[in-house]
Amino acid sequence: MRDRTRLMLAAVAIVSLLIPGSLRAGQSPGAKPAAPKPTTVATKTWSAPKTPWGDPDLQGTWTGDDTWGVPFERPTQFGDRRYLTEDELADRENRVKQTQERMLSEANTAPSPARAQAEAVAAGKELPPAPAGAFGRGVDAAPVPGHWGEFARRASKQTSQVVDPPNGRIPNLTPEAQQKLAAKNQLRRGRIETWENWSHYDRCITRGVAGSTIPVIYGNGLEIVQSPGYVAIRYEMVHDHRIIPLSSSPHVGSNLRSYMGDSVGHWEGNTLVVETTNFIGDKLAIGANGDLGAPYSDALRLVERFTRTAPNAIDYQVTVNDPKTYTAPWTIAFPITQEPGYELFEYACHEGNHSIANALSATRAEKAAEEAAKKK
Amino acid sequence: MRSKLLILFFSLYLLHAAVPAAAHHAFAAEFDANKPLILRGTVTEMEWINPHAWLHIDVKGTDGKVINWAIEAGAPNGLLRRGFNKNSLPVGTEVVVEGWQAKDGSYRANGSNITFPDGKKLFLGSSGTGAPFDPEKK
Numbered sequence: 060m061r062d063r064t065r066l067m068l069a070a071v072a073i074v075s076l077l078i079p080g081s082l083r084a085g086q087s088p089g090a091k092p093a094a095p096k097p098t099t100v101a102t103k104t105w106s107a108p109k110t111p112w113g114d115p116d117l118q119g120t121w122t123g124d125d126t127w128g129v130p131f132e133r134p135t136q137f138g139d140r141r142y143l144t145e146d147e148l149a150d151r152e153n154r155v156k157q158t159q160e161r162m163l164s165e166a167n168t169a170p171s172p173a174r175a176q177a178e179a180v181a182a183g184k185e186l187p188p189a190p191a192g193a194f195g196r197g198v199d200a201a202p203v204p205g206h207w208g209e210f211a212r213r214a215s216k217q218t219s220q221v222v223d224p225p226n227g228r229i230p231n232l233t234p235e236a237q238q239k240l241a242a243k244n245q246l247r248r249g250r251i252e253t254w255e256n257w258s259h260y261d262r263c264i265t266r267g268v269a270g271s272t273i274p275v276i277y278g279n280g281l282e283i284v285q286s287p288g289y290v291a292i293r294y295e296m297v298h299d300h301r302i303i304p305l306s307s308s309p310h311v312g313s314n315l316r317s318y319m320g321d322s323v324g325h326w327e328g329n330t331l332v333v334e335t336t337n338f339i340g341d342k343l344a345i346g347a348n349g350d351l352g353a354p355y356s357d358a359l360r361l362v363e364r365f366t367r368t369a370p371n372a373i374d375y376q377v378t379v380n381d382p383k384t385y386t387a388p389w390t391i392a393f394p395i396t397q398e399p400g401y402e403l404f405e406y407a408c409h410e411g412n413h414s415i416a417n418a419l420s421a422t423r424a425e426k427a428a429e430e431a432a433k434k435k
Numbered sequence: 436m437r438s439k440l441l442i443l444f445f446s447l448y449l450l451h452a453a454v455p456a457a458a459h460h461a462f463a464a465e466f467d468a469n470k471p472l473i474l475r476g477t478v479t480e481m482e483w484i485n486p487h488a489w490l491h492i493d494v495k496g497t498d499g500k501v502i503n504w505a506i507e508a509g510a511p512n513g514l515l516r517r518g519f520n521k522n523s524l525p526v527g528t529e530v531v532v533e534g535w536q537a538k539d540g541s542y543r544a545n546g547s548n549i550t551f552p553d554g555k556k557l558f559l560g561s562s563g564t565g566a567p568f569d570p571e572k573k
Binding site for chain 1: 465469471487509510512533534535554
């Protein structure tokens with residue numbers, strides 16, 4: 060394909076990403092889109108849809124919400140078992156249902172440590188201690204307020220998001236990566252004194268490729284748009300996008316690097332396989348929000364696989380190859396689904412990110428109080 | 436009795452702590468877990484901004500003085516998916532906030548719970564909104 064044609068097709072893909080889905084579908088903005096059918100397992104009669112030009116059709120808005128809460132690494136009691144037993148699944152289904160009921164119940168029945176503490180103080184009692192460990196990552200670990208989170212619609216059968224090695228555990232880190240992880244943890248867990256204490260996610264910069272897909276407390280949406288020769292993906296949080304050429308052409312030169320890397324894709328049957336290299340090293344990690352775990356190196360090579368398995372389900376897999384960081388490759392896998400009424404919303408983040416100024420102000424106040432205490 | 440209550444309190448806490456979460460930033464960097472508060476006030480503004488929405492409320496103290504507090508809420512896109520919109524909290528609405536004050540002592544707090552005075556929750560995914568958990572959409 061000639062370069063100029065490719066550029067035009069890429070432009071079409073980019074423009075499509077900027078147009079709301081309802082307009083692309085030729086509907087008026089106010090019209091309600093037809094509700095996709097519920098997630099089902101593939102049936103004998105179902106075959107993967109194709110685009111008008113014959114590629115497997117992965118287009119649409121997808122979310123990984125159903126994997127939210129599934130452990131990233133497999134708890135050791137499950138051993139090499141990838142899926143829950145029927146009893147374990149029934150337990151998880153119960154928990155998912157309870158969470159939904161708690162979140163959607165009109166009465167506010169969520170336990171509130173803040174209320175318990177405040178009422179004790181008001182009654183002249185000793186301040187109950189803050190739940191141990193809960194506030195190190197604060198709202199990350201404290202009881203999730205009912206109005207903060209999105210949550211799974213149905214229970215995942217998986218025991219972990221990491222599916223290979225067979226024990227579901229991330230392979231050992233290289234000695235070099237262990238040092239980088241220790242240094243990073245020191246920065247993150249220390250007092251907020253500089254922008255370097257913050258992750259790229261905290262700073263609204265990026266979550267990287269894997270970090271943009273792995274489900275977290277909210278904002279798990281991504282949209283896939285295709286044109287002949289290209290697949291484009293945009294992620295809601297933190298507003299990253301990728302234009303992936305479908306070709307056998309080599310990656311760009313090794314001096315060209317970015318947070319989202321250089322992606323090249325091809326089809327293997329109905330599976331879209333995307334290889335991404337040319338990452339900026341030592342900044343982001345593979346896990347949640349691009350910040351969980353050891354920072355990956357500039358040698359990182361990700362291989363993602365997108366396979367449509369049902370009208371509104373894609374099996375997503377990403378294999379992590381980074382010999383400077385991990386002693387073996389490893390793979391994460393989970394489904395992403397299309398859901399009725401689910402769409403992506405704008406995520407301009409930096410401008411309203413009051414957290415940085417507030418945290419710096421908090422540190423200055425703490426230091427001033429310590430200085431004052433010393434002078435006493 | 437008190438120890439039983441504490442045990443209940445921590446049991447409830449542990450139930451929820453078992454749910455891993457990853458909101459946009461660390462609580463401890465901004466807010467003080469030793470400064471719990473319950474605020475009753477009226478809405479003056481709802482800021483729909485990423486990464487977190489901020490609710491501003493006027494709170495009248497026991498001395499009659501009115502202070503405008505800024506309350507950190509969830510991510511606006513998440514709130515929208517739960518059926519919340521710009522008309523949900525008009526100026527003048529009375530709300531109760533349970534949370535923790537900012538470490539620097541300013542009138543800012545993390546809104547752990549935000550409810551109407553009768554105990555009904557804010558941010559419900561109500562029917563017909565197109566929210567993903569809308570019972571009518573299931």
